[in-house]
Amino acid sequence: MAEVRDVAIVGAGLLGLAAARALTARGRDVILLEQATVGHAGAGSKGSCRIFRLGYPDPAYVTAARRAGELWRELEEESGRQLRWPTPHLTFGTGLRDVQHALQAAGAPCEPLRAAEVAERFPDIRVDGPALLETESAVLAADVALDALARLGGELCTGTRVLSIADDDTHVTLHTSAGPVTARTAIVTAGPWSRGLLAPLGVLAPTTPTLEQIGYLRPTGTPTRPDSGRTPIFICHEDPAPYGLPVPGSPLYKIGIHDSGDATDIDAQDRSPDRDLVDRLSRVAERLLPGYDPEPAVTERCVYDNTPDEDFIVDRIGNVVIGCGTSGHGFKFGPLLGEWLADLATGATNGPEPPLRERFAARRFRPAG
Numbered sequence: 001m002a003e004v005r006d007v008a009i010v011g012a013g014l015l016g017l018a019a020a021r022a023l024t025a026r027g028r029d030v031i032l033l034e035q036a037t038v039g040h041a042g043a044g045s046k047g048s049c050r051i052f053r054l055g056y057p058d059p060a061y062v063t064a065a066r067r068a069g070e071l072w073r074e075l076e077e078e079s080g081r082q083l084r085w086p087t088p089h090l091t092f093g094t095g096l097r098d099v100q101h102a103l104q105a106a107g108a109p110c111e112p113l114r115a116a117e118v119a120e121r122f123p124d125i126r127v128d129g130p131a132l133l134e135t136e137s138a139v140l141a142a143d144v145a146l147d148a149l150a151r152l153g154g155e156l157c158t159g160t161r162v163l164s165i166a167d168d169d170t171h172v173t174l175h176t177s178a179g180p181v182t183a184r185t186a187i188v189t190a191g192p193w194s195r196g197l198l199a200p201l202g203v204l205a206p207t208t209p210t211l212e213q214i215g216y217l218r219p220t221g222t223p224t225r226p227d228s229g230r231t232p233i234f235i236c237h238e239d240p241a242p243y244g245l246p247v248p249g250s251p252l253y254k255i256g257i258h259d260s261g262d263a264t265d266i267d268a269q270d271r272s273p274d275r276d277l278v279d280r281l282s283r284v285a286e287r288l289l290p291g292y293d294p295e296p297a298v299t300e301r302c303v304y305d306n307t308p309d310e311d312f313i314v315d316r317i318g319n320v321v322i323g324c325g326t327s328g329h330g331f332k333f334g335p336l337l338g339e340w341l342a343d344l345a346t347g348a349t350n351g352p353e354p355p356l357r358e359r360f361a362a363r364r365f366r367p368a369g
């Protein structure tokens with residue numbers, strides 16, 4: 001009989017890599033199958049940076065983000081790499097009060113600021129109303145984090161596509177472009193590709209990939225040092241929600257508008273710039289970022305893996321563990337998602353703690369009745 005691995009993971013994006021690292025740390029034999037390369041152009045985890053913030057309008061997410069923050073610090077220590085660039089974070093817009101209440105309910109520090117105080121402390125950003133300052137926030141060096149995780153977890157097989165998965169209640173067999181792989185447990189962390197892999201197993205993961213538009217702005221004057229603390233991260237909690245963050249080690253400032261891209265065919269992504277979306281980014285820059293040229297110096301497209309409710313999917317069905325549907329806000333939770341997936345794979349716990357366990361369950365998508 002072919003070698004039986006403890007755990008086979010499908011997809012070496014952030015979630016797959018984080019799960020592999022968590023399982024390897026627990027002494028499990030792990031194989032990680034990636035159809036392309038780590039952080040490739042079509043993956044949701046690609047690029048230089050992501051926002052780490054606690055500011056959610058929901059105390060359960062705030063608590064999870066705080067725990068994830070501790071785990072990011074541990075990963076930094078273990079890998080010896082700088083993954084977090086501590087950076088103040090400003091929340092503003094119509095959703096500010098909900099975020100403030102959730103932060104307070106979860107016991108997370110935050111400081112309300114008037115617009116004039118924002119102007120004085122953060123001249124790179126212009127707001128026309130109150131804001132909320134977070135200090136436990138950071139810019140995550142996303143590409144460095146993927147590389148650090150890849151060095152800490154299991155056997156990584158790039159260029160190996162999983163074609164189908166069969167669970168016979170004892171073992172899981174993955175049919176791949178390089179031949180079959182058998183494992184006691186499989187973890188599907190294939191981002192927007194998960195839906196198609198899971199459907200033949202009878203698991204409904206109704207996610208929709210969208211192609212988002214990012215812009216990188218150049219400062220018009222002398223660039224503020226990215227680590228000066230004067231250029232904050234921001235999220236305007238409105239619908240749609242613009243956001244921005246300084247790029248670690250660069251004068252550029254990254255901006256986007258959360259969930260503004262169109263649905264895409266995941267295997268035929270047209271990653272050329274969307275002129276309408278780039279124009280919307282320029283209008284955000286004109287309104288909020290006085291120190292930057294509003295025409296992006298660089299543009300980038302990147303896929304979101306959206307669930308209908310923006311909650312993630314973290315669950316186990318039979319011998320298959322599922323981690324997907326991160327809906328454009330999963331990176332900050334990376335090491336925590338890795339621990340939850342490892343818990344589910346080893347049977348240590350049922351993964352996320354309530355109330356997120358129920359909210360992240362795949363069964364929430366089962367048709368009623």
Ligand SMILES: Cc1cc2nc3c(=O)[nH]c(=O)nc-3n(C[C@H](O)[C@H](O)[C@H](O)COP(=O)(O)OP(=O)(O)OC[C@H]3O[C@@H](n4cnc5c(N)ncnc54)[C@H](O)[C@@H]3O)c2cc1C
Pocket residue numbers: 010011012013014015016033034035036037038039040042043044045046049050051052160161162163189190191192193194197212214256301302303304305323324325326327328329330331332333
């Ligand atoms: C523009 C943008 C901005 C974002 N900003 C933030 C932010 O500021 N803060 C934050 O917290 N989050 C943010 N996110 C979200 C975050 O990046 C994602 O939630 C996270 O990276 C998703 O990781 P993943 O591992 O689920 O998916 P992916 O990175 O897409 O990984 C899935 C992997 O599976 C592989 N795969 C798929 N099918 C197969 C198969 N059959 N066989 C083998 N391999 C397969 C793919 O090739 C891919 O590498 C952002 C996302 C985008 C796109």
